[in-house]
Amino acid sequence: MSEFLPIRRGILAALLAVSVASPALAGNNTLACYQQVHQPAVYKTVHQQVVVRPGGVVHETIPARYQQVTEQVLVSPEQVIARHVPAVTRTVHQKVMVRAQSVGWEWRHVHGVKTLCKVVRPAQYATRAQTVIVQPARTVHERVPARYAHRTRTVLVQPERTIARQIPPVIKTVARTVEVRPASAGWVQVSGKRRCN
Known part of the structure; x- marks a missing residue:
């Protein structure tokens, strides 16, 4: 639309000049003719990635693990x-x-x-x-001789721990229509005197 601004301004100036001109200039002797034109808006479809669900970090607690072990213990030494x-x-x-x-x-x-x-x-x-x-x-x-006995006890195999698990974001591609150039109107000079008659 910006490209039509100089033309529009020129046409307005010309019309004003014609309106104040002498009757001789307003006769059948045509100097120039202009036609109004309309430019429709231009659209296009663009694809854009949007975040459906953001990612993050989830902390998960893993409980401790125990097990029973049987071992030989010394009751009395030799x-x-x-x-x-x-x-x-x-x-x-x-x-x-x-x-x-x-x-x-x-x-x-x-x-x-x-x-x-x-x-x-x-x-x-x-x-x-x-x-x-x-x-x-x-x-x-x-x-x-030494005397031994067997004893069963519970031992810690792995202590409780917390791990951080990364959850990636969920992203999808959506299509939308965007305006590339808005609709505009302007004046275009018609060349040749025959077109003005």
Whole structure:
């Protein structure tokens, strides 16, 4: 439309000049002729991408994971203990001489007469009990092996964590009609004097 502005201004100026001109100029002697023209608007279809749903970041919490494990645990360690073994004894009986054989004097009655006689006194024996040691007392060292047991417990395999997940935007292409050039009107000079008659 801008290209018709100078023409429109020129036509208006010419019309004003003709209107104030002398009657001689307004006669049948035509100088120039103009016709009004209309330019329709020009449209075209354009394709444009629009965001249907914007993207973003979603934070997702993943719970912790546990599991049962069975393991061998030490109940008591290996150790060496000292044990006292008492002596082994036995009782034995022995015949022992209490008094040895001897010669002594004693009074006797021989044919009714008191007589001092020399006599032999035999040895005297007795049985005595005696405790003897068969095996003396001692200390022995014993090795006690370690003791183990099995225990089941719950262990953490993976702790709870939060992850960020990117969600892309949803985009689609839409078509719309846009005006490329608006409608306009203007004046165009008609060439040749015959066209004006």
